[in-house]
Amino acid sequence: MSRDALRPPARAPHAAVPPRLADTVRIEPAANGGHWLVSIDGVPVSRASSTVAATLSAMDGTAAVDDLRRRFAPDQEPEAFAALVERFRRAGLLEGSPRRPAGRVTYRPPLTIQLATLRAPLLFDRLHRLLRPLLRRWLVWPLAAIVVLGGVALVWQAETAARALTSPLPLADLGLVAAVMIAATLAHEAAHGLTLSHAGAQPRRAGVMLLYLGPAFFVDVTDAWRLPSRASRVVVALAGPAVHAVLGGAAALGALAVPDSDLRRALLVVACTCVTVVVVNLVPFVRFDGYLALMSALDEPRLRARTMSDAADALRRVLFGGPAGPRSFPRRWSVPFGVLSALVPTVIVGFAVERAVRALAGTGPVGAFLVLALQSFVVVAVGVRVARWLVACWRRGTGRLRFVLLAAFLTAAAFGAAASVPVDDVRTTGFVVADDRVLLVSTDDSPASLPVADGSPVDLSTSGILSAHVATGTAWATAPRPRAVPLSAFSPLEVSGVDVDAVVIGAVDVAESSELPVAGRASLRLGSRSVLEAAWTTHVVEPASVLLSFLSPPDTDTKETRR
Known part of the structure; x- marks a missing residue:
């Protein structure tokens, strides 16, 4: 007999404690009569079936979980019913786990x-x-x-x-x-x-x-x-x-x-x-x-939370084994919907962070601090949810050794892929057209921070809300010199008569003949580097170095001059 067969069945926390409905919870029939409305402090939080409403109403602190299961869900497994009670507790419906109403x-x-x-x-x-006289059906x-x-x-x-x-x-x-x-x-x-x-x-x-x-x-x-x-x-x-x-x-x-x-x-x-x-x-x-x-x-409240719970349980079973938990949302498309409900917001957050990092780049120590603080907040918020899922996998998986080995393998594979997959090293700056020449310009006082290697490919595009490619060329380094350039070289804004102080850092030989705007954006392709190096450099090293240089200014020579 295996060691897993001797392991006692997993029980949800608090399963042995007779549940009691919180004093702030009210259960009332819904207006259509088909469901019941569950509210906390007068705020609706869920719609429930008659069976669930009766189960909640019977939770008076005297009936044990097994007694409630025999009365209201005799066909359900004890572990599944205990998990249902635990979901009620996490939702703030039971005593001992109050749910604070949303405030200011x-x-x-x-x-x-x-x-x-x-x-x-x-x-x-x-x-x-005020507007009721205007709210008429024919207006649709x-x-x-x-x-x-x-x-x-x-x-x-x-x-x-x-x-x-x-x-x-x-x-x-x-x-x-x-x-x-x-x-x-x-x-x-x-x-x-x-x-x-x-x-x-x-x-x-x-x-x-x-x-x-x-x-x-x-x-x-x-x-x-x-x-x-x-x-x-x-x-x-x-x-x-x-x-x-x-x-x-x-x-x-x-x-x-x-x-x-x-x-x-x-x-x-x-x-x-x-x-x-x-x-x-x-x-x-x-x-x-x-x-x-x-x-x-x-007519399904908490749809995302329930489908993401099903998706997390399915992923846990695929990776770490263990028994299947009860479905929170009993539909065939629950798991794929839950997966997309987790991935799409992740992509949105990643895009927002990337946009913020680019917008705040070059804005000095304040921008560097905001970049690091923003990313730390995102990492903590997402990390807490991942950690909770891992704890659930640890508790409900088929074996601790499998968990450790598979987690180590997946972590190593992710870092290995990030360290080996190349991405283009692209640096973005501005360009202007002056005297039939295309000049690369930067607002940085130190042009060396944006190296222009002779022969580097460069893509020229407009600088509107969206960018449109206009030409491809080859960049050549030139001696740095100051120059006033239009604001549109660095932003999607055009202000007549307003120029920006910049530094010319190179020139571009345009490959094809095309009509170029007076100013726009230039993307220099400086080779390639790994995804891990690009992310670490852009999101950590560069803002951290700016912040550290501000907090620790370079030492000055304090030696006394001997006469």
């Missing part, structure tokens, strides 16, 4: 921080009374027509829109686009709350938040679970993207109608930005509006 400052793992006002019910009640049709016709208009102007996105924007246009998009984002969130109020429920909180390292507004529409129909909850979730869709359609139609080229360019940028917001918001694998709409349509 709330952190939601892994990377969301919210700053809220608790007067949202009063604010949206007043807003609803003209708004839908704007969206459809605006989409056709945007496709018709696709070439002009592409030029607007890939060219530097004048300061006035950028200010207009920024103001419109901030107002649109505010209206987006207000639409969620207003739709919820119109349906008969109340938004609880509203404010600003840092979502996956990006600032955003938010409105807490958890109370939508009180609405009687799934369709009503889906409408609440999609009200926000509808605002951006209508605004994008109107901007595209406006661009088709206005004669002024500058205003047309700004309107097309607004339309394209709105389309991007709508598409991103409908991705169901992140806690955006598309996910909330899907969860409401399926």
Whole structure:
């Protein structure tokens, strides 16, 4: 008989303690009568079946877990039912594991921080009374027509829109686009709350938040679970993207109608930005509006958390063995949905971190400190979740030796791949066209920090919101000399009459004849290095060296001069 056969079956923590429902938990029938609503401090947290509601109600601190299983789930294995009770405990439904209601400052793992006002019910009640005369069903049709016709208009102007996105924007246009998009984002969130109020429920909180390292507004529409129909909850979730869709359609139609080229360019940028917001918001694998709409349509609360739990359990079984845990979401697509729900936010966070590192590069010790602090926060937040999963694998795997050997192998394989896979060593700087010559320019006072090797390939592109490749050439080093260059050499902004002090660090022989912009971005290809070296140098060594040089200035010669 093997040693694993002698091991006692795994039991969930607290399984021997008779569970007791927390005093702050209330269980009431849902408006549609098909489910029960579970709330903490008056805040709905889940919809439950009649069996689950009866099981929770029977948890009075006197009935043991096995007794509850025999009464309400006799067909379920003891370990599976004990794990269910443990999920209730982790959700804050049982005594001894209180769940604090969201307040003015709330952190939601892994990377969301919210700053809220608790007067949202009063604010949206007043807003609803003010706008109620305009909220009519027939209004949907003209708004839908704007969206459809605006989409056709945007496709018709696709070439002009592409030029607007890939060219530097004048300061006035950028200010207009920024103001419109901030107002649109505010209206987006207000639409969620207003739709919820119109349906008969109340938004609880509203404010600003840092979502996956990006600032955003938010409105807490958890109370939508009180609405009687799934369709009503889906409408609440999609009200926000509808605002951006209508605004994008109107901007595209406006661009088709206005004669002024500058205003047309700004309107097309607004339309394209709105389309991007709508598409991103409908991705169901992140806690955006598309996910909330899907969860409401399926009438399945905590969909991401449950599917990610199933995916983590499946991965644990594949890697480390052990018995299968009970399914949190009994659908065939639970595991793949959970995998994507974990991977997509990871990609978003990685992209956001990479963008922040590039934006803060060259901004001195303050930027270096922000880069290191931001990355440390991300590593800790993600590391805690990974560590918890590893602990669960350690406890429920088939053998400790297999766990140690496989973990060591996977770690070594990951570092080995990162150390051996090459990536292009690309350094980005600016270029200007002067006297029929293409000059490489840098804002760094020490041009040696960006070496230009003779014969290095270089790609030239525009410096708009998006970059468009315009030419390929060969770089040659030149003697450093100061020069004033347009702002568009280093940013997607164009300000007439405003130049930036820079240093010429090289020249480019353009390979093909093409019309070049006055200024733009140049990407120097300086060879290749491993993924590990590139990541370590860019994300750790460079900001750390800047910070250390600021904290520890070079020693000065303090020796006295002898006469």
